[in-house]
Amino acid sequence: MSSTEDMISAMHDGLAEVSKEAGTKIPVPEAYLKATKHHLKDVQEYLDLYKKSLESPDTFWTEMSKEMLSWHQLWTGKTFEHNFDVRKGKVYSEWFKGGKLNACYNALDRHVENGHGSQIAFYCEGNDLSDDHRTVTYAEMLDQVKRLASALKKRGVRKGDVVAIYLPNIPELPISMLACARIGAIHNVVFGGFSAEALAGRILDAQCRVIITCDGVMRGNKVIELKALADAAEELVYERGDGHLVDRQIVFKRLGEDKCPVGMKPKRDEWWHEVLARADPECPVEWMDAEDPLFVLYTSGSTGKPKGLVHTTAGYILYAAVTHKYAFNYHENDVFFCTADCGWITGHSYVVYGPLLNRATSVIFEGVPTYPDASRLWQICEKYKVNQMYTAPTLIRSLMRAGDKYVSKVPRDSLRVLGTVGEPINPEAWNWFFNVGGDKRCPVVDTWWQTETGGHMIIPPPVKDFQMKPGAASFPFFGIEPVVLNEKGEELSKPCEGFLCIKRSWPGIHRTVLNDHERMEQVYFSTFKGYYMSGDGCRVDEDGYYWLTGRVDDVINVSGHRIGTAEVESSLVSHPYVAEAAVVPMPHDIKGQGIYAYVTLRDGFEPSEELRKELRQTVRVEIGAIATPDVIHWAPALPKTRSGKIMRRILRKIAEKGTQVSSEELGDISTLAEPQVVAQLIELYGK
Numbered sequence: 001m002s003s004t005e006d007m008i009s010a011m012h013d014g015l016a017e018v019s020k021e022a023g024t025k026i027p028v029p030e031a032y033l034k035a036t037k038h039h040l041k042d043v044q045e046y047l048d049l050y051k052k053s054l055e056s057p058d059t060f061w062t063e064m065s066k067e068m069l070s071w072h073q074l075w076t077g078k079t080f081e082h083n084f085d086v087r088k089g090k091v092y093s094e095w096f097k098g099g100k101l102n103a104c105y106n107a108l109d110r111h112v113e114n115g116h117g118s119q120i121a122f123y124c125e126g127n128d129l130s131d132d133h134r135t136v137t138y139a140e141m142l143d144q145v146k147r148l149a150s151a152l153k154k155r156g157v158r159k160g161d162v163v164a165i166y167l168p169n170i171p172e173l174p175i176s177m178l179a180c181a182r183i184g185a186i187h188n189v190v191f192g193g194f195s196a197e198a199l200a201g202r203i204l205d206a207q208c209r210v211i212i213t214c215d216g217v218m219r220g221n222k223v224i225e226l227k228a229l230a231d232a233a234e235e236l237v238y239e240r241g242d243g244h245l246v247d248r249q250i251v252f253k254r255l256g257e258d259k260c261p262v263g264m265k266p267k268r269d270e271w272w273h274e275v276l277a278r279a280d281p282e283c284p285v286e287w288m289d290a291e292d293p294l295f296v297l298y299t300s301g302s303t304g305k306p307k308g309l310v311h312t313t314a315g316y317i318l319y320a321a322v323t324h325k326y327a328f329n330y331h332e333n334d335v336f337f338c339t340a341d342c343g344w345i346t347g348h349s350y351v352v353y354g355p356l357l358n359r360a361t362s363v364i365f366e367g368v369p370t371y372p373d374a375s376r377l378w379q380i381c382e383k384y385k386v387n388q389m390y391t392a393p394t395l396i397r398s399l400m401r402a403g404d405k406y407v408s409k410v411p412r413d414s415l416r417v418l419g420t421v422g423e424p425i426n427p428e429a430w431n432w433f434f435n436v437g438g439d440k441r442c443p444v445v446d447t448w449w450q451t452e453t454g455g456h457m458i459i460p461p462p463v464k465d466f467q468m469k470p471g472a473a474s475f476p477f478f479g480i481e482p483v484v485l486n487e488k489g490e491e492l493s494k495p496c497e498g499f500l501c502i503k504r505s506w507p508g509i510h511r512t513v514l515n516d517h518e519r520m521e522q523v524y525f526s527t528f529k530g531y532y533m534s535g536d537g538c539r540v541d542e543d544g545y546y547w548l549t550g551r552v553d554d555v556i557n558v559s560g561h562r563i564g565t566a567e568v569e570s571s572l573v574s575h576p577y578v579a580e581a582a583v584v585p586m587p588h589d590i591k592g593q594g595i596y597a598y599v600t601l602r603d604g605f606e607p608s609e610e611l612r613k614e615l616r617q618t619v620r621v622e623i624g625a626i627a628t629p630d631v632i633h634w635a636p637a638l639p640k641t642r643s644g645k646i647m648r649r650i651l652r653k654i655a656e657k658g659t660q661v662s663s664e665e666l667g668d669i670s671t672l673a674e675p676q677v678v679a680q681l682i683e684l685y686g687k
Helices: 004-014 030-035 043-055 058-069 103-116 137-154 171-182 195-205 226-240 272-278 313-327 345-359 376-383 393-402 426-436 517-525 564-574 607-622 646-660 678-681
Strands: 078-084 092-095 122-124 135-137 162-166 186-187 210-214 218-219 221-224 248-252 268-270 293-299 307-312 337-338 360-363 386-389 418-422 445-446 480-485 497-504 532-540 546-551 554-557 561-564 578-588 590-601 631-634
Touching: 030 103, 030 445, 043 058, 058 078, 058 313, 092 221, 092 313, 103 171, 103 313, 103 345, 122 137, 122 218, 135 137, 137 171, 137 272, 137 646, 162 195, 162 226, 162 307, 171 186, 171 210, 171 293, 171 345, 195 226, 195 307, 195 386, 210 226, 226 248, 248 272, 268 272, 268 345, 293 313, 293 480, 307 313, 313 345, 337 345, 345 360, 345 376, 376 386, 386 517, 393 578, 418 426, 426 445, 480 532, 497 546, 517 532, 546 554, 546 564, 554 578, 561 564, 564 578, 564 590, 564 607, 578 646, 590 646, 631 646, 646 678
Parallel strands: 122 360, 162 186, 162 210, 186 293, 210 248, 248 268, 337 360, 337 386, 386 418, 418 445, 590 631
Antiparallel strands: 078 092, 122 135, 218 221, 293 307, 480 497, 497 532, 532 546, 554 561, 578 590
16 A cells, blocks of 8 residues: 555545455444444544544644643654664654653552542452452552552662563562553563573563562462572573672562472562562652653564563553554443453553553453363453453464353353454454354454554454454554555555555654664664564455465465465364464475465364365365465464464474474473473374
8 A cells, every 4th residue: 555545545445345355344233332432433533533643643643642641741842753764874763752751650640649549450360260359459559569669769770770570460560560660660571481591581681680570370270480480590690691690589479388389599589578568658750751761572583582672651651552542442431351461562551551541440360261161261251341352363263162152151241342462363263253252242353563563553443334354454553554565665555465564653663672773673674674564464455454464484485476374274274173273384395385284173073184185175265276285284282382372483393304303493392381282293293
């Protein structure tokens, strides 16, 4: 899409008449439109605001920032400046530079000052149904944050220092994040499912001297000893970091001595409850420049060590708040539930910052979504009368695989909006989520965005007159100007397929890679000069809807034809016997690359040669002969991290090497939820 007018025209026209090739359209349900208030009256108002955000970005974002945030001091210069072209000098984005504010003040203090201290900030759902499920009010959050912030300052933490947070999804995690933000420290949340090795690498790269953790956490019926992992990481840090020491470790007692005994190192380790009991209950806010760093969050790349992406204060919190409000149609007194862990960007933006900035009441969930059975998420929705639920396609497919009975036995009348995040959702899972999970009453907001973007980039707006397409990310959010480029860097017009890039800056974009700005420029801005390169493939259909086709490095070149893995996976999963599929390239003597498909069947179905033939034929019919899998590998399960992400590098290595693959070639598998799956897949190779 090559111009603002062309793009908006395509979006508008696409709502009217669907082309046969572009897919089924489903209107935003009438039941939803009648059940709640709306920030936008219809899709035309959405398009008008979108147009304003592109044509008058200074005015649009200035108005949004004054409406959504509380400023200690407004900026006096330009609203934003940026350069995306490495040929013109350093790549940068600056928003509201010179303005002063504080993320913690915006998330907590102002709400308490305005008389909302007794409002529940979090319903805290534990791992077990029998857990003591807490509620935490805004006033209680603020008190805990002030005390922890005071304690951190007393222990030498200053503005610009990085604090590592290694906690499960409990209220103490956002409390720790906001305590850092209050005093100008930079929080570095490390997912509690990561190994000591991964934690050590992040501590060293960010030069953290303080870590906040807990004794342990239950994941289903398994104890995860986080304190022991943190201790092991700190030993690795000392060995590899030229004597770098973690000076302080603050430990929250989550399980207690009976379930998870720990050793406390004198002068370094302190119990959370003792630290807060002794702390000064008052801690003044550190007023931050709009461009001061708020947090660093590590994300894996296709090569090299994980990248520490730096997000800054004003732009990030504004973008988190605006996207949360409009993408989910969030209103006062709603209850919001994002199932993500705060160790990921989704948790940062839509468990912590977005909801708290909008004074939302949210559910924070510590446990496993399918424990003790597949009705758990729906039970949570009913228990807390959740209005918006935001989760991942991989979880949706797991729930679909378990069967409708786990959904239908639980009332879900409070639900109004369903959201998905993390990967393209296949139409079959989308339809199940809409028809079964939401009883055809709830729009499905399938969001495309990244750790790098800070918040939603492409969404289906849940407004009157909008037509949803199962599996489509749909339309760009306010201020976002996506383009699809070919390999020469030329902008394409619909219908088209190519590389998804962004043409201009937006408030939530990450500013740099910690300690390595050159790497940021190389990864995101060197391939196509003047554009942010997302690394994702995309097609725009006849109606102007955006469809994500998978990572660019997950595109398979078969005899000169580019085949998107997501498209083949979606075709395979459309078969009624298939629960999940993952497709990777394999070496092929004639075609260059072949298509290797791992397939997990639904409960009650068995692998057979006849079924292999059926699946190949399904793909042949739906996509074409060129996309037919060369190999279908039966998989009892797929290798996933604890956050649900499929580890495709493992699948690629098995497809390439088979039973000859070595542990060195497989790399670190300690972050997998079920490491034994790897051995099972190797054993089933060729069978």
